Amino acid sequence: MAIRYSLRALLVFAFGSAAATYCGEECDNQGAVHLVQTKVGRAKKHDAQGVEDPYLDQLNSIITEIEESVTQVANTVNDTAPELVSQITSATAMLKTSLSAVPNLLNAASWVPGSKSMIKSANDVVDTINSTLDKTSTEVSALPATVSKEIGKLNSTIMKTIEQLQTQVDKLREVSDKLPMSASLLQSASSAETELQVRASRRLTKASTTSVELALLQKGGTPCATADSEIQKADKTIATLSEQIAPLAENCSSILVKFCTTAKDALQQLNETSTYAIGNASSVMSDSITSSLTSGLNSAISASMSAIDTVHEAANVTLKTATAQLPQYVEKLNATVASMSGEVATVCDKS
Numbered sequence: 001m002a003i004r005y006s007l008r009a010l011l012v013f014a015f016g017s018a019a020a021t022y023c024g025e026e027c028d029n030q031g032a033v034h035l036v037q038t039k040v041g042r043a044k045k046h047d048a049q050g051v052e053d054p055y056l057d058q059l060n061s062i063i064t065e066i067e068e069s070v071t072q073v074a075n076t077v078n079d080t081a082p083e084l085v086s087q088i089t090s091a092t093a094m095l096k097t098s099l100s101a102v103p104n105l106l107n108a109a110s111w112v113p114g115s116k117s118m119i120k121s122a123n124d125v126v127d128t129i130n131s132t133l134d135k136t137s138t139e140v141s142a143l144p145a146t147v148s149k150e151i152g153k154l155n156s157t158i159m160k161t162i163e164q165l166q167t168q169v170d171k172l173r174e175v176s177d178k179l180p181m182s183a184s185l186l187q188s189a190s191s192a193e194t195e196l197q198v199r200a201s202r203r204l205t206k207a208s209t210t211s212v213e214l215a216l217l218q219k220g221g222t223p224c225a226t227a228d229s230e231i232q233k234a235d236k237t238i239a240t241l242s243e244q245i246a247p248l249a250e251n252c253s254s255i256l257v258k259f260c261t262t263a264k265d266a267l268q269q270l271n272e273t274s275t276y277a278i279g280n281a282s283s284v285m286s287d288s289i290t291s292s293l294t295s296g297l298n299s300a301i302s303a304s305m306s307a308i309d310t311v312h313e314a315a316n317v318t319l320k321t322a323t324a325q326l327p328q329y330v331e332k333l334n335a336t337v338a339s340m341s342g343e344v345a346t347v348c349d350k351s
Contacts, residue, residue: 053173053176055336055337055339055340055343056169056172056173056176056340058332058336059165059169059333059336059337060166060169062329062332062333062336063162063165063166063169063333065325065329066162066241066245066326066329066330067159067162069322069323069325069326069329070155070158070159070162070245070248070326071155072318072322073155073248073249073252073319073322073323074151074152074154074155076252076315076318076319076322077147077151077252077255077256077315077319078144078147078148078151080147080256080311080312080314080315081143081144081146081147081148081259082144083311084140084143084259084260084263084307084308084311085140085141085143085144087304087307087308087310087311088140088263088267088304088307088308089137089140090303090307091299091300091301091303091304091307092133092136092137092270092300092304093300094296094299094300094303095129095133095274095296095297095299095300096133096296097296098292098293098295098296098297099126099129099130099293099296101292102122102123102126102289102292102293105122105286105288105289105292117284118284118285118286121281121284121285122281122285122289124277124281125277125278125280125281125285125293126293128273128274128277129270129273129274129277129278129293129297132269132270132273132274133270133274135266135269135270136266136267136269136270139262139263139266140262140263140266143259143262143263146259147255147259150255151252151255154248154251154252157244158241158244158245158248161237161240161241161244162241164237165234165237165238165241165333168230168233168234168237169234171226171230172227172230172231172234172340175223175226175227175230176227178223179223179224179227179344179347179348224344224347224348227344227348228341228344228345228348231337231340231341231344234337235334235337235341238330238333238334238337241330241333242327242330245323245326245327245330246327248323248326249319249320249323252319252323253316253319256312256315256316256319257312260308260311260312263304263308264305264308267301267304267305270301271297271301274293274297275294275297278290278293278294278297
């Protein structure tokens with residue numbers, strides 16, 4: 001666990017005291033100060049706000065990556081539904097074009113004997129197809145809201161868990177300010193630098209002016225108990241997050257299948273109803289009207305079905321990519337928390 005800025009003043013004092021004692025046998029006080037400054041200067045530089053904690057920074061980074069991936073998954077599913085509606089609307093426009101052409105065809109045949117019966121049958125067919133088409137459009141147009149609601153439930157559950165984990169990380173960052181000396185302070189330092197720090201830490205402990213400071217540095221005290229508690233909570237939260245993430249790909253895929261199937265069912269109903277109406281009236285309608293309606297219907301259904309398959313396939317590819325990263329992120333969370341837990345145990349004299 002890296003020491004935060006609340007211990008920086010103590011560290012500076014410690015380094016100065018340790019170096020003066022350590023170098024007394026080898027160099028003068030000025031040389032000692034120079035030695036400390038040189039060695040510390042080669043370690044990672046930190047801003048005036050204090051030393052950053054590599055474990056907590058790593059956790060924050062992973063949490064952000066998980067949030068982005070989960071959001072991408074949700075957006076993929078949510079965006080697929082309106083895109084599908086748009087594709088189907090464009091495809092069924094072919095059928096509307098065929099239907100709108102029928103009145104002109106009927107007018108052209110109005111002089112034929114018995115045309116009244118043909119005109120009535122043709123209009124009935126047009127009305128049936130239009131009515132079924134409106135019903136299909138209504139059902140398909142309702143899909144985005146349904147999909148958004150379902151994916152929203154999945155997304156909300158995971159995001160709440162992520163927020164809970166973030167809160168625990170924030171608490172760990174707060175308590176890290178009060179923890180004893182952490183070995184991760186100078187992770188990039190050489191063994192000589194580490195040795196110098198250890199000596200400085202020992203002298204700081206001996207030179208501690210209050211019993212509270214001494215107890216904190218030697219035994220950890222309440223901050224250690226708090227850190228241990230928050231780490232255990234984080235472990236449980238990560239386990240919960242893992243359980244929620246594991247079925248995410250399958251759940252999202254099921255939602256995609258569900259709304260694609262619903263759209264296909266609606267189109268299939270349109271096809272069956274319209275085909276029956278056209279066939280039933282074909283004996284009294286002219287071939288030109290029958291052919292126009294049949295052609296428009298077939299084109300609309302074929303284009304719509306093809307669009308559904310294309311959109312569905314593209315969404316699955318994106319989902320696979322987005323969800324594939326999530327288990328890896330969970331593994332990183334577990335590894336980071338485990339490392340942090342080990343260091344807390346070490347600095348708090350619990351190992």
